[in-house]
Every structure is written in structure tokens, then in C-alpha cells.
Amino acid sequence: MNHDGNSNHADDDFLISKSQLKRDAEAQQELGLKLVNLSDGKLAKIPLDEDLFDAIKLAQRIRNTREGYRRQLQLIGKMMRNRDTSAIERGLAELEQSHNDQNALFHQLEKYRDHILADGDAAIQQFLAAYPHADRQKLRQFYRQASKQQQQGKAPAAARELFKYLREVATV
Template sequence: MTEYDDQEFDSKSKTQLKNEMQDLQKLGEKLVGLGPAALDKIPMDQELSDAVKLAKRIDRKKEGYRRQLQFIGKLMRNRDVEPIQQAIDLLENKHQQATAQFHKLERLRDDIVARGDEAIDQVMERYPTLERQKLRQLSRQAQKEQQQNKPPKAAREIFQYLREATE
């Protein structure tokens, strides 16, 4: 057996290590870019929290800011960054989730206006707390407004009612 056979084949190349360090530094930049309320939701220890707060105070055009980001990346090497990454992903995805919910409610509303009682039955199965009679009345008003080319006041009311019921 040679000395080469005994070495681990798992060792990472310099490039892989450098890329991992850059990823940690980018994660640190995201932390620095968050507001105070969002930072409170991120699970991190006091040392890392202090380093992030210091980086926020340093002028971004100065060399000290770059070095502080490198220091944050160095601190993160010794920590489990998975919970931090998950918390940041959750914060970034809130807007996308809200937009998806908005579009879902719009589709439900359009479906209720177009198909009437059949769509209302499906919505009632999904949201049993809604009032069927109110939905039917608003649906009929919305259809009537569509036929008369009036502004969609009832359709807006359906949307508001669905949004209130799903929150």
C-alpha cells in the first residue's frame, strides 16, 4: 500500500473551499442587508449578530466593510448555517407566497362569477365557514354587472369576502 492509497478521497480542492467561503460571505451579505425586525427572526449567536450589526454601521464604500464581510464569512464556517439559510429563504419567499395566494383568490372569484352555483359548491367544500347565500347573491350581481358592462363592484366584494375568510 502506498501513502496515496491511505489519503482520503473526500478532501476538497482549493477551488471548492474558496467557492464555499464565497457562498458563506454572500449569505453574510444577505444578513447585513436585512432590517432589524427581520434580523431578530434569524437564529444566530451573539458573536455573529454583533459582527452583522457592525457591518451595517460601516460605510459600504470602505475597505473595512469588505473585511467585515470576510470576517462574517469566517465566523459562519464554524457554525451550522442551514437554519440561517432557511430563515432567510422563508423571509424572501413571503412575498411570493402572498402573490400566489392573491392569484388563487382571483381565480376563485373569476370561477364563481363565470360558473355560479357549481363553483360556489366547490368553494364551500374548501372553506365551509363561508355563507353560501351571500356568495350566490354576489355571484348573481357580478354576472348582471358583466352583462350590463358596469364596473365589477360585486366581483370586488367576492374577492374581499374570500380574502377575509381565508386569513
């Protein structure tokens, strides 16, 4: 309320609730935890300043000390609140999208493999339509070996080799 007893609505727009501040702090700490859980290779792809990077590496080293690790995560969360995290969030989103794309490709290749093992030449032709640089002869050879192994009740070594070849062709 201002001096004449009326509420000043302009000031109300700038007030942030204590609950909202707590939710924001928890979100930053969660973002920090995601960074701590990344492998070194993935962490290197995220734009981090030296202090934050060092804090994350320390948290990774002390992961087995329960209380120290908890406090380190809180420190990382506090550090995150004092930074513009949009570049970090974008970097994590790109890593996640890359992971999702790899999973989708993996599942698609599994379907191709199963289709080739079930339908032979027709399925090989479909794969060649999608990946013209694949070797038809090699695909047929894997198919014949896998069929023979299946008939003999042997381990599906050729089916595994077929999948490896499909993955090799698809990731060129």
C-alpha cells in the same frame, strides 16, 4: 509521498482543494447576503448569535456605502464560516417555504375569484365545499355586484372585495 516514495492515500482524503474552499466561502457569503436582505420581522425568526446579528444590522445600515458594505458582507461571510449554519439554513428554508405556501394560496384564491365571477352559483358551491365556514349570501352578493359593475363598464371594485373576502375566509 511518504518516506519510502509511495503516496499515502489516507492523507489525500483530507485534502480540500483551494477551489473548494473558495466555493465554500462564497456560499457562506451568499448565505450572509440573504440574511442582510431580510426584513427585521423575518430576521427575528432566524436563530442568530448576538455578534452575527449585530454585523447583519450594521450591513443593513451601511448598504448605501459601497466599499464599506462590501467589506461588511465579507466579514459576515467570514463569521459564517466559523459557525454551524445548519440552523440558519433551516430557518431560511422555512421562511422560503412559508412564502411559497402564501403565493400558492394567493394564486388559488385568484382562481376561485375568477371562477366565481365566470360561473356564479356553481363556483360558489365549489368554494363552499372547500371552505364551509364561508358565507354563501355574501359570496352571491359580491358575484351580483361584480356582474353588474362589469355590465356597466365600471371599475371592478366588487371583484376586489370578493378577493379580499376569499383571502379572509381562507386564512382563518
